[in-house]
Amino acid sequence: MYKVKEVANLVGVSVRTLHHYDEIELLQPESITPAGYRLYTNQNLKRLQQILFFKEMGISLQQIKNILDRPDFDQLEALRMHEEMLKKKKSRIDTMIQTVQQSIHALEHGNEMEETEMFKGFDMKEIEEHQKRYAEEVRQTYPNDLVKQSEQKTSQYTAQDWKRIKEETNDIYQAIASHMSQGPDDPEVQRNVARWHQFITNNFYDCSIDIFRGLADLYVADERFTKNIDKHKEGLAVFLSEAMIIYCDEQQK
Structure with missing residues (x-):
């Protein structure tokens, strides 16, 4: 301690x-x-x-809290993204050091540097673009109104609220995983999929059937979601996606 x-x-x-x-x-x-x-x-x-x-990526404290408190936050994936960003910054600093050294050498020997050489390392466009993509990534998955709804709700949550949300998330995943041998259309699986649908609406944003169907696709299209869900049981992400699509089809009949 x-x-x-x-x-x-x-x-x-x-x-x-x-x-x-x-x-x-x-x-x-x-x-x-x-x-x-x-x-x-x-x-x-x-x-x-x-x-x-x-914070180094320019993300606000409230956004950081929302990201870290989400049940599907993947620490390893986040560290990999941090590494990528820092490598870009290091590369830029190394280039700037070379530019400084060349400038010193040119002044000491009375030489003129090429204009293009004088400003190597000062171009921040690549890093700024990466920072922008990184900072906005949490928003890119969902429409703006859903993000606002989610942020409005989650900004009021206490540590105890997030503990409850994480426990309920795990409970739903485990309940579905335990019935994988029965098939995605199994009544118990479908009952827990309905529970998952309601859980998202209750805790994050109004989750329509179309949005829920979109999440089903996302769980298998985005490897970060897939890996996080599959921590509960190998193949759960694909199974859950199929079960959610069956549920959506049934709701839209």
């Missing part, structure tokens, strides 16, 4: 920042001692690492 000052020294952020993260429920300590000391675990530090990476 780490006290708040120890975390601040370890990470390089202020105690005040950590207190703020606690207040907005972005990063809450594992426990608070009777003396009032906030105590953080290694798991809390992993979450803080993600927060700092997302």
Whole structure:
């Protein structure tokens, strides 16, 4: 366990920042001692690492909270995206160092640099485009009105709310996974698909049948969703997608 000052020294952020993260429920300590000391675990530090990476990408604290608290958040996939972004930044810095060195050499020897050489490394377009794509990725999957609905609802959620949502998500996935041998049209599978449909509406946004059908496609088209769902049981994403399509067809008869 780490006290708040120890975390601040370890990470390089202020105690005040950590207190703020606690207040907005972005990063809450594992426990608070009777003396009032906030105590953080290694798991809390992993979450803080993600927060700092997302901040580096220009994402707001509220958006970071929404991303990290989602039941389908994939930490490994997020780290891979962070790595890609940082490599681009490193490449740009390396190029700028070369430009500085060439400028020094040119001045020392009284030479003129080519105009194109003088500004190598200053072009931020690629990084800015990547940052924009990265920051907006959470929005690209759904229409804007759904994103707004979801953000409006989830911005009010407490850590306890997210715990309940995660538990119910896992419960629904496990219930469907346990009946995979019965086929996607099995009554019990369909009952839990209906439960999943209602769960999304209750907790995130008004999920119409058309949107629900779109999610069925997304679960197999986007490997991040597929991998996350398949953590519960291999092949569950495809099975769930098929079951959701059957459910949608039945609802639209």
